[in-house]
Amino acid sequence: MVFFERANHGTLFLDEIAELPIEVQARLLRVLQTGEFEVVGGSTPMRVDVRLIVATNRNLRQMIENGQFREDLWYRLSVFPIAIPALRERLDDLPSLVHYFLKKKSSEHRLATIPSLARGALTQLLEYSWPGNVCELQNVIERALILSPKGPLDFGNLLPHKTEGDLASGTTLSKKVVTPMTLGDVEKQHIQRVLEQAEGPINGKGGAAELLAIHPNTLRHRMRKLGIDFGRHAAASKNTGGRYS
DSSP states (O other): OHHHHHTTTEEEEESOGGGSOHHHHHHHHHHHHHSEEOOTTOSSOEEOOEEEEEOOSSOHHHHHHTTSSOHHHHHHHTTSOOOOOOGGGOGGGHHHHHHHHHHHHHHHTTOSSOOOEETTHHHHHHTSOOTTHHHHHHHHHHHHHHHOTTSOBOOTTTSOOSOHHHHHTTOOOOOOOOOEEOHHHHHHHHHHHHHHHHTSOSSSTTSHHHHHTSOHHHHHHHHHHHTOOOTHHHHHOTTTSSOOO
């Protein structure tokens, strides 16, 4: 309960709440009910004011039925539940996640520059089902960085496309020449996909800027830099099929 003491008048995030043993669940329930807990060696209960956010990838309802999770704790925690779809159900987020993890892992590995993606590498990631969700994506990107710290990054041999029978037969993949794909290319594809989803408009409710959670002028600046037409230029373009304004 020391975490509640440190988080007093703040927010405490508990990941994998489903992994808490039943006895710990009972102690957590008491804190949520009374706002108090007893410090080891203390003579009086300590009162705390904490906003609690929890997360899990397991089905708590099923765990309640199996006697693995307290139903009364579930009702205390589910004040405002948010269900986040699996990565395979929101692939529009994948380019942004790739961009983020490339920057993060390149920094952690102290690389002088962020390696570029090979041509077609993003398509490889988009065509995979991601049973391990975002954590698996992060691991695949880090593995690629370790194997090719100078790039370009190709994920063909890092994703389990082949069946166990293929692996047992010793079938190997032929080595191919890849063309680098920059982070700018990834960002450009992502913005174009969001523009198509918004069906053209940059401003207003449901526009591309709102979907990307950035200011419209910032989006226009990025579009100019990446060579994405909008306004009169987009209207004259055969590739857009519409106008981004």
